Amino acid sequence: MxxxxxxxxxxxxxxxxxxxxxxxxxxxxxxxxxxxxxxxxxxxxxxxxxxxxxxxxxxxxxxxxxxxxWRNTDPVTDLLGQGVLIVDGDEHDHYRKLMEPALHTSRLPEYTASMISQTDRVSSQWRDGEVVDMLVESRKIALLIIMQTLFSKDVWDDLEKIWKPVLKSIEYISPGAWILWRKIPRFGFRKPLKVLDDYLFQIITDRRRQTEDGLSSTVHRPNDLLQHLIGAGLSDKIIRDQMLTMLIAGHDTSTALLAWTFALLGQHPEIHQQVVNEIDKTNDLERVPLLDNVIKESLRLYPPIxxxxxxxxxxxxxxxxxxxxxxxxxxxxxxxxxxxxxxxxxxxxxxxxxxxxxxxxxxxxxPFGGGPRVCIGATFGQVEARVVLSYLLKNFTFKFTNHKIHPHMGATLEPRPGVMMKVTRRSRL
Ligand code: HEM
The missing domain is CATH 3.30.43.20 (Uridine Diphospho-n-acetylenolpyruvylglucosamine Reductase; domain 2)
Incomplete structure (x- = not known):
């Protein structure tokens, strides 16, 4: 011993x-x-x-x-309530089983299309030669993707409205003084967290209405995670808990992974160039072995969780x-x-x-845990990283402009103060 x-x-x-x-x-x-x-x-x-x-x-x-x-008495439990990430025993297994079909590998081809279009949307806003923070840009992309794929909700026009509430919800569960003093007063969270809650409840209400209309007509009902949860007869509160869990667990992790990978490529220009060469040789954004290894190594050195x-x-x-x-x-x-x-x-x-x-x-x-409670989005997250990175590296050059980055322990491990990169569209080089 x-x-x-x-x-x-x-x-x-x-x-x-x-x-x-x-x-x-x-x-x-x-x-x-x-x-x-x-x-x-x-x-x-x-x-x-x-x-x-x-x-x-x-x-x-x-x-x-x-x-x-899994369930602790901490802000994560306060925020996510009865989310699948939190609860134990039969309750956990019930929610997990309901959610697995929406994250099954058979769904990935349709999600891939959405991953590409959301990445294109965000990157098409970049001006040539502009320096962007890939920590922020990755978050935009990951947020749009998770909301579109799992809840069929296009949040593009609402990004400004939900951006701060999402960051506040992440800050709420990040390590802080509450670790030492559980009851420490925490100001500045109530309002933004309510904005996010209202936003999610509205999505649920709209979908329930759409579902009822759909019963008497041919209105299209998406076959997404939200629909599975509604179909299973869960209450609005429980659905909100699962949605917020997936929203945070499914986008903050991908944000960190994408941002760290950009940071590592920026710090290792030779490997960066080799990855670009490999991507240029293929038309299949999902088959780039060196990029896969880069993603795995990024997850090893800086596991988001x-x-x-x-x-x-x-x-x-x-x-x-x-x-x-x-x-x-x-x-x-x-x-x-x-x-x-x-x-x-x-x-x-x-x-x-x-x-x-x-x-x-x-x-x-x-990097995704293990055993029966291994990350439910492990395949989704890896495909997303591969697709987003290969799309961006195929279409843009990235020049790293800051070299002092340290891992920040938030809800995930983040590269701070950010990953500043000068971007130029490759067709215009
Ligand atoms: C790069 C991306 C990701 C990484 C590194 C990651 C990492 C992890 C890890 C390490 C765990 C287990 C934590 C523990 O044992 O305490 C976990 C669980 C979980 N992850 Fe992920 N994750 C990623 C992406 C996603 C995505 C895309 C989703 C949703 C679409 C997601 C949803 C979840 C959920 C719901 C759990 C809890 C599963 C359960 O307890 O049954 N994650 N993740």
């Missing part, structure tokens, strides 16, 4: 890493280097346990998953280290992906490590 107490020296090193890297990821790496695959973070009033690596992931996600609960958050329902044992009931447990995707015992040159960007389908065994690579 490893000695996993944080000594004053390790504490000091962790603090220095925090100041240097401007993020808790630095201290996490220090703690993992000194303490191994199991440790406890000694914060005042909050002492979560952290585990990582294939073995621990397997326990949390597969073999002993019944010993942990970098940590899985659980509450212990029944005592767990990790190699003799026990975690009592009711304690908080994090399984760290970030640390799993940077484990030097598994990944050669773990800190370097090396898409080649995934070439020819190579991948380390077991749960050493878990």
């Amino acid at each position: 490893a000695e996993n107490k944080v000594s004053p020296e390790i504490g000091r090193a962790a603090l220095l890493a925090f100041l240097k890297e401007k993020s808790p990821l630095g201290p996490l790496k220090i703690l993992a280097n000194h303490l191994g695959y199991f440790f406890q973070i000694p914060l005042p009033m909050f002492k979560p346990y952290v585990v990582f690596g294939a073995q621990a992931n397997k326990k949390v996600l597969v073999t002993e998953r019944d010993k942990v609960l 970098h940590i899985g958050n659980r509450r212990i329902a029944q005592e767990m044992d990790f190699d003799g280290n026990k975690i009592p009931k009711d304690e908080r447990l994090f399984y760290s995707i970030y640390l799993t992906h940077r484990d030097e015992n598994v990944w050669e040159n773990a800190e370097s960007f090396c898409p080649e490590r995934f070439s020819n389908g190579k991948k380390p065994a077991g749960l050493s690579y878990v």
Whole structure:
């Protein structure tokens, strides 16, 4: 059993890493280097346990998953209510089963068409030579895509109205002082969150009306996720919870993935050029092996969901280290992906490590989690990244103009302060 107490020296090193890297990821790496695959973070009033690596992931996600609960008492639960991401047991399985058909691979060809048209819409606004922030542009694209594909809602004209409410909802669930002081007053959220709620409820109301009209006429009813949820007889409140869950889980993650991939390509011009050459040689935006490897490597280095958050329902044992009931447990995707015992040159960007389908065994690579609650949108998210990136790289040149980017721990891991790129349409070069 490893000695996993944080000594004053390790504490000091962790603090220095925090100041240097401007993020808790630095201290996490220090703690993992000194303490191994199991440790406890000694914060005042909050002492979560952290585990990582294939073995621990397997326990949390597969073999002993019944010993942990997803539902916590935190702002994520406050915001998402009974969303599929939050609830446990039969309730979870019921919602998940209702949602899976809308995310089945057989639906992807029609979604791909929408992914391309929404990407085209956003990028057609760019002026030649303009410097754009790919963190912002990626969010616009991902937001339009998720709303169009899952709810058949075109939010183009409403982007201005919902932009701040969406960002506020993400800020609401991002780590903050509430971690240490759960009841800390939080100002500035009530109004924007209400705007977003009203917006979603209106979509539900409109669809119910359309559905009723459709019963007596031939009005077209979309065969989308929203229709599945309505058809299953769920209440407006439960449908709102699922919609908000999918809206946030399904676009904030893709935003981070796209933005990090642009940042990494910007930082590695040779690989960037090789990807462009590969895309130029094909007409099939979905078959670009090097781009696939770049996406996988981007997910390894900067997994948008970098940590899985659980509450212990029944005592767990990790190699003799026990975690009592009711304690908080994090399984760290970030640390799993940077484990030097598994990944050669773990800190370097090396898409080649995934070439020819190579991948380390077991749960050493878990950008989408694992087990029965693996990300429901894993295939959707990967296809989306492939399609959006190949479309943009085929049609535009991107010149990276900022080089100082750090990972910001929000609801997802984001490249901050942004990914500034000078864009030029390729046909006009
Ligand atoms: C690049 C994109 C994405 C990444 C990296 C990602 C990552 C993840 C991870 C790591 C989990 C498991 C979290 C845990 O174990 O605590 C998860 C769950 C989930 N994701 Fe994703 N995700 C992505 C895209 C999407 C998309 C596009 C959707 C919706 C269309 C989505 C919806 C969900 C939902 C609903 C869950 C909860 C599933 C359940 O508990 O049954 N995600 N995602």
